[in-house]
Amino acid sequence: MERGINEARSSFEEEYYGLERRDSKAVTPTPRGPLKQVTFDLYLHVIYANKTAEGGYLQDDQIKQQVDVLNRDYKSANISYNLVNVTRIENADWFVNVSPGTPQEEEMKQTYHKGNSSVLNVFTANFNATDRSLGYSTLPSSYLREPLKDGLIIRHTTLPGGSNTNYNLGRTMVHELGHWLGLYHTFEGGCTGVGDNVDDTAPESSGAEGCPVGRKSCAGSKTEDPIHNFMDYSFDSCMTHFTPGQAVRMHEAIWAFRTQRPPVENTVVRTSTTSAPLASSTSAASSVASTSTSTASATSTPPAQSATPGTSTVDTSVDEGEVETGDDDSEAPFLAEGADDDLDENES
Numbered sequence: 001m002e003r004g005i006n007e008a009r010s011s012f013e014e015e016y017y018g019l020e021r022r023d024s025k026a027v028t029p030t031p032r033g034p035l036k037q038v039t040f041d042l043y044l045h046v047i048y049a050n051k052t053a054e055g056g057y058l059q060d061d062q063i064k065q066q067v068d069v070l071n072r073d074y075k076s077a078n079i080s081y082n083l084v085n086v087t088r089i090e091n092a093d094w095f096v097n098v099s100p101g102t103p104q105e106e107e108m109k110q111t112y113h114k115g116n117s118s119v120l121n122v123f124t125a126n127f128n129a130t131d132r133s134l135g136y137s138t139l140p141s142s143y144l145r146e147p148l149k150d151g152l153i154i155r156h157t158t159l160p161g162g163s164n165t166n167y168n169l170g171r172t173m174v175h176e177l178g179h180w181l182g183l184y185h186t187f188e189g190g191c192t193g194v195g196d197n198v199d200d201t202a203p204e205s206s207g208a209e210g211c212p213v214g215r216k217s218c219a220g221s222k223t224e225d226p227i228h229n230f231m232d233y234s235f236d237s238c239m240t241h242f243t244p245g246q247a248v249r250m251h252e253a254i255w256a257f258r259t260q261r262p263p264v265e266n267t268v269v270r271t272s273t274t275s276a277p278l279a280s281s282t283s284a285a286s287s288v289a290s291t292s293t294s295t296a297s298a299t300s301t302p303p304a305q306s307a308t309p310g311t312s313t314v315d316t317s318v319d320e321g322e323v324e325t326g327d328d329d330s331e332a333p334f335l336a337e338g339a340d341d342d343l344d345e346n347e348s
Contacts, residue, residue: 042067046088046124056125058159070177089314096126106149152176
């Protein structure tokens with residue numbers, strides 16, 4: 001069972017990231033000084049079949065816990081997330097049939113994707129019966145070719161308190177978000193070669209299962225496998241950190257692909273013409289707790305097998321203090337006035 005879950009976590013990633021890697025340049029981390037704070041706006045799209053936990057309906061407190069996990073786990077990398085909006089979409093077809101490359105994925109993302117390459121879109125769903133993945137993500141470079149596919153799709157049972165045993169502390173979203181920011185698996189390339197292009201992650205022959213403390217999967221290795229790294233396949237409870245090198249690589253990827261400019265102090269990666277207050281990790285994570293809710297009907301054109309052909313019920317939750325106005329798709333990323341284009345020099 002554990003092996004099945006482990007393979008499920010990677011069932012799509014191996015093919016998807018392999019395709020991406022062949023046509024994108026690796027962003028090799030270089031020594032830098034202290035990394036400046038970067039904040040991404042987050043749009044969460046909850047796809048559900050019915051208003052039950054099994055049907056994919058996520059409650060506000062569960063969403064709050066997930067954003068808390070993101071901000072806590074990325075704090076050491078000086079990256080944070082500002083929850084701007086939660087949209088709950090009742091569409092049984094999308095919920096049970098969405099998978100990479102399906103018509104459901106294309107329609108879902110074309111309908112609800114927000115912003116440009118500097119805005120994080122996360123969809124939660126269940127995936128189809130043949131797809132046992134826990135989640136998947138696009139890499140930064142793919143935005144130029146398929147901008148509306150940018151973002152994450154996460155199995156709803158992996159959020160904190162979900163029913164996916166050993167994978168229900170929110171670390172699936174942490175892991176997939178690492179890919180969205182340019183990280184590969186710690187076991188990329190196995191025991192030889194450049195691996196994940198990060199010097200301070202030990203080589204590893206394959207993804208870890210469970211929490212195998214002391215594991216050394218590469219012959220002659222003097223270091224233990226990085227089983228506690230967020231980019232391995234360990235149980236959620238076993239994952240604890242990113243390395244400093246991974247933090248640098250993420251900031252390099254942000255610079256190269258998600259802002260087109262180097263990270264600068266107190267950068268808020270936004271795409272609107274009106275600036276909302278910069279939220280702290282706590283307030284950003286807590287924003288969903290005080291949402292106002294409205295219900296609207298949105299017309300869509302699902303495939304013929306849709307359980308609810310032609311319509312999706314949309315329930316939008318908005319934190320009135322954080323929502324910004326403007327054209328999300330056309331504006332350039334917002335950077336603090338007077339921001340310096342140069343990264344700090346290396347400090348030992």
